[in-house]
Amino acid sequence: MSQGADTFELHTHPGRLKKVKYRRPSSRQWEELDQETAMDMVADRLWESRERTFQETRDGESLMQTTAIAHLGGATLDIEENYLIKKLFTAGLGMVCLSNQARI
């Protein structure tokens, strides 16, 4: 109940993230990044990893899978968000490693 009562602060407190932060390999610090640039970079990483690790077939049968890219989270998200995650990542990209808090 107290969590619900603090919803206003949850959205307005000074610790909220407002900019994209980026950490280069082996760096000791965060940098700020423009959101559109960050989206392009993430799309590139995702595409490259998929290209490197995708398996179309195994033993001559359809596999259409990558196990090298994963996703975690969903129980705090909306069902529409969960729907798009599963649709794009699994049905579109062949990612099978999807998981969330709801392993019950």
Next chain:
Amino acid sequence: MPGLGTSFGRGGATTAQQDLSNSDAIIIMGSSMAENHPVGFQWVMEARERGAKIIHVDPRFNRTSAMVDIWVPLRAGSDILFLGGLINYVLKNNKEFREYVVHYTNAATILRDDFRDTEDLDGFFSGWDAEKAKYDPESWLYKGAPSKNGGREKAGHSEAAAGHGKDRGGEAQDAGKFESDISLDHPRCVFQVMRRHFSRYTPEMVERYCGVPKEVFLKVAETFSSASGPEKTGAICYAVGWTQHSKGVQIIRSAAILQLLLGNIGRPGGGILALRGHASIQGSTDIPTLYDILPGYLPMPFFEADSHKLKDYIKKHKARTGSWSGFDKYFISLMKAYYGNAATKENDYGFNWLPRVTGDHSHFGYWLDMADGKMEGLFVMGQNPAVGASNGRLERKALANLKWLVVRDMVETETASFWLDSPEVERGELSPESIATEVFLFPAAGTAEKEGTFTNTQRLLQYREKPVDPPGDARSDTWFMFHLGRRIKEKARNDPRPRNAGLNALTWDYPTEGKHAEPGVESVLKEINGYTVADHKQLKHIQALKNDGSTACGAWIYCGVFPEDEKNRANERNPQDLLGHGWGFVWPNDCRIIYNRASARPDGKPWSERKKLVWWDEEKKQWAGLDNADYPKDLAPETKDNLKNGKGVEALGGARPFTLHPDGVGWLYVASGLKDGPLPTHYEPLESPVANPLYKQNANPAALKRERPDNPYANSPGDPRFPHVLSTYRLTEHHTAGGMTRTLSHLAELQPELFTEVSPELADEIGLTHGDWATISTPRAIIEARVLVTRRMRPLWIDGQRVHQVGLPYHWGYKGRVKGDVVNDLLAISEEPNVRIMETKALVCDIQPGRRPHGRELLKELEQKMEPA
């Protein structure tokens, strides 16, 4: 989900929280409902005001215990002994609701001659393969029901499969065909098998191994079993205190058996309320971000188990009788929602564009791969595994093996900054220079800054409008996924390789609005609801789904939530009655209490005036009442079943309320669909201070320990290095791993510091002082916490030895306004066999006065601690 799912047909809570006010008795167990579900707890209080007896079974006295009639402390991990004791009490004293049991459960069904119980085989059911460490469940099937197992793997028991999928026992056999004896006297009928199975769960056994005095147990048994019969009902509430065990599904199964025997499912004031721990735990399983299922509990295709022909996949998963006879309609409509016009009959509606599951791709399954350097990238969205997941040290170190990590959250979480300020960096195990992981941290919108739907603990879909825009670059995850998808699809657009066929076909034309091009969330919900392909009309009911590609539907169980273009039922806010009709939309079909056909007698009349809910209206010739009937609307009660030869739900006839099951009844005994047995049986936790009193087999044989040097275990039973029982839990003021609450001033002030609850007896024994520090250790980690000496904890006498229990809330970490050690570092990564959840509620630990060492000294101490005693 499979605990309820296999017992009743659906993995959701059977009732609504408001309906608890109709109960005559309520058991809360595996949950501190007042603490963690305080809003819903008002209905428990309402029931108490009306005279209901409230029972709380919990190792700790907490905010819930303070408000109930009977508090029963028991040893963490002994739940099935206690519940089995209640079942045995009901059976021994003929307290079952006989007419309900005979007509609405599989008590009369006769089992195969080759089935052997754990009582016969010292802790194993028949079919155990010691080499593969798993069951062949063939011998568990009904006598007379033809086995459907033609493929290379048994349905629902594929090696890699978890249990979220739809196998509700109807896949391995044609369960409409079975032999039965409604006198319940046949020695191999479920009722008699169960009677023998639970016969050793006596009050004496409960006293000796749960630590619950016999007279307290009998008081609970008498109180709860009296909330049964035509005039009375009782409810059971549970939360992760039941699920997070190495046999969690079977604990829930025990509750299901008890409630079926007492005739408490589908009736007002009855039911089992699964209290979910996040806003949309239920929603994120219904519309899963899980590896083994597709929306609506359709199974993901498995590489070897499922054929590569749609026809064979459907044949395997479709049932002849009951609601799963519509499997092909649900699945093909999903393919149409995913792949649009490109999904055709000729290409099996894109069936082979879906990836195949080849192993354990659950959180722990792939995280261990990550630890072994086999993963490249990870998206973490609204979760904080660096402090929220078991064996945090392993979890955090594994992140350092990624090429790239994307985190989306409202604040900088421990997961996002593992490379900078984790305990491993402090201890010199990792250094930023040695970590090559590229990290992207995106600011996420909060719930008040985006539109969307949560599905709550009682299957209720509630749509939120957006009061304010998110600050700065913060965006919804809908925005993130949509625009990421747009970019990825662009990369694949002119690339004809087979891997891109599904991606190119994926329908992704959601309209956008506003300066940030936010996708229209309602358009996604409309797709989830489903529509006709030809003229794009919203579907009004599950019955409108077709198997010929003419309908599209993102999740068949949600069909009806958006029945017309301008009618979003999740956004309705005009409650008409106690059950809340008019407020939001409950799946399925706005049934607030599911299986509610069972609230009427077989002849269609209510069991009693006091407990009426849904009944047959003789004049209108349809089901009517206080809730939408969870039954074909005009299927008259006197309609004879045609289980042997019929098809569909109609074959169940007019008096079989559990319509997802091919035999239409509630399952006391689960013939297939579970990996660790058709009946619950007591096993000790993976780490336990005592040996299993029933069998030589100590722990659940089908559970996976994932034991390895970075995930070690204490010896069990009885490791003198770790003599006490440990449970982790949550507090009202904080949300799980604390990322959304430790950052807030009010909540941080209310619960500022990690503490450990210990009894005065334990404090005396080892010299702990209230308010001082204690160091708690397990084979995985050493942490420190403030000592709270309290009578809320008490030692229990277990088989002649005094067992102490230690409590630890787990909300703290190394960031936020208030900090504290990561309690989840103490836990092992372990997997319950059906859903692959870890054991957090019952493990062993040591506790000593004083603070822990820092830096490398801590690792040395951990090594010393692990030296054999």
